[in-house]
Amino acid sequence: MVLRCRFQHNFYNLVDPNQVNLYGRPPNATNDALWEKALRENPDPSCMVPVIAIGFDDLRDRVEAQNQQSTTHTKKLTDLKSRLESLSTAHAVQNSTRLLRASAKQTQIVHRLLVFVQHLHLLIPSVRSSAIRPEEEEMRGKLEEIEDEIRKGRVKGRLNELWALLGAVSASIERGRGGTGEWAVVDDEGLGQIAQILSEQQAGLAHLTKILQKCQRDLAVIMGTAAPGAGGGMNGDEGFEGEKLWSNLWSSTNTLRENVYAECAFPRPSSER
Template identity: 25%
Template sequence: MLGQPQQQPAPISADEAFAQSILNVSIFGDDRDKIVAKWNYLQATWGTGKMFYSQSAAPVDITPENVMCRFKAIGYSRMPGKDNKLGLVALNFCRELSAVKPHQQQVVQTLHSLFGSKPNMLVHIDSIKELENKKCQMVIYVEEKLQHAPNESKRILATELSNYLNQASLKPQLNNLGIVEALAHVLPDEDQLKEYLENPPRGVDPRMWRQANSDNPDASKLIPVPMVGFSDLKWRVKCQEQETDTHALYMKKIIVKQECTRKVGTSLTPEEEAMRTKLQNMQAVVSAPTQFKGRLSELLSQMRMQRNQFAANGGAEYAIDKEAEDEMKTFLTMQQRAMEVLSETVNKDMKALDVIIKGLPELRQS
């Protein structure tokens, strides 16, 4: 009837629109629609572009996550997270690593204030690394000194720490630091792992996902992860290059130590003799009475005089405020943690080197 508004077509879902743009293109009403459908199919396989299928509908944006994208693969990564008792919480920043790294102490102080600035609560940085898309991640943990045993401390559980930081009242202060989320860095439980393995990610063929689960070389330590598009592949290659550089650095240190041990008792090479001569000349310059050694002796004499003066007056030799003392303790704790991580990494590399040495005869025979 005249005067009645035309009925608008019911909106369809994104998946239905994606299927229509490949199977049912109706723009021109002739053979050109088949050409457009083939073009849409080609765009879907490479994972980018826009697909048009109707004059009255908006185009469909194509992403690499669509089911028809061919640039996909499945790799394996180490099981994420650590024991909840270690208290590790990952803070994801929406800033680059170069912008966050110089202000680590400011982040620690701000977090300490969020915990009430309690003297028995210490915030530590476990690690900081770069993420994709110009972001970075800082892993922290918090130690609480026990009141009945001041020399002992315990770590706050990772789940408790993340729940505290995710409170709505603390969000503005975290956002001022560039922190967009705080996640407990813990191992997934059996139910979470089962749900992840049984449900393939969006755009991944379920058959491919099941095959990846069955081909897992070590299901207790590794999990399958999808790599969608060239950006994910590039990021994975970058992470592998960083790990390779780290291993190469420690291997270099091991080789240097081995070379020093091997050359014990042998005569110096011409290059080493030239370096010894340069070092002796430098030592002669430093040890000259009018140079650095004389100035250091003078400073040492003044310090001894001041020390004797303080002792005679019965006053304290040194005085330091509480904030500076806490900062020094925090810094020394961070250094101790770094040395522990370095020692752990060297031990792991030594074990890997032993495996390589033991496997060399078998490789030579094969």
């Protein structure tokens, strides 16, 4: 009865190329013409073997097997997607901060190396006792120009960098609050470095303010524009503009530090309590 079934169709199973020779003609392949046709139409004899499906029972079994295999592949793809998302999150939270710290450390090393190279000639007796050549004098001038250019925008560039980093930390906090309602510090070391850098920048600005005020007082004395009884202080518009400039810069730095303490819940240094 099975042999007289009108539904007979050739399918092909994918197998290991080393096991192709182990598969022969199946017992239900009694139709010679149909079997020869299956061999001729084999798309890849090196890794595929023909099988004969007779009746709808064989077809149903094959469809169920393919559905099970498809479900297994879908589950595997879902697991891989979850793993990729976990790796991406770990990279954004951990590796990015490490890269920033490594970049900052590299910048410090480069700066120290440049300072060392700048005074290297003092360590070589033959070079120290010889006169400076024209090309060396030209290189010295270029280096001084580069150093002046770096010093002019160093404070402003550093503050902009800290603002950008603080914005990224604040955005991360907001995303954490939106998802779970709570936020925890992931990188205590990085937050500590931010607070330390802000303290150093504030101390540096205070020192620069004192130097600028002293220079302006000395300039006022030299030019004879010092107000009587002011002890060599600044006069009129000069004093007002200088105080206004540094007051704005000082206020910006204090605001930045207060935002770090408030957003990141980082303890204040003992000197500020």
